[in-house]
Amino acid sequence: MKCATGKRLYYTKDTAQEALIEARIRFEYNTAISVYQCDDCGQWHLTSQGEMDPTLKALLEDGTIKKEKQAFQWNMKLR
Ligand SMILES: [Zn+2]
Known part of the structure; x- marks a missing residue:
């Protein structure tokens, strides 16, 4: 399924919120x-x-986002 806006779509509010938070971190x-x-x-x-x-x-x-962000960046470095 595609949307005329060309934006990525999510089927529930919860999954959209998860993606929102993950985007902030990554x-x-x-x-x-x-x-x-x-x-x-x-x-x-x-x-x-x-x-x-x-x-x-x-x-x-x-401070959760900040912490997760640091953890994410550490993981990237270690890889
Ligand atoms: Zn749409």
Whole structure:
């Protein structure tokens, strides 16, 4: 299935949120801050617009993202 927006789609809000958090950890310049349900395809996409997803916000604030990011970068170095 494909969407007219050309964005990658997720079938549930949960999987979209997971992808959002993972993108934050893995990609330094990722700008996605939230997820939304698409009017066009009815599935979920990531977006860099609007309000920040509360789950992502909480993980950023409590330092989880930072920690995971460091762990991820360490793994890359060791490989
Ligand atoms: Zn769509």
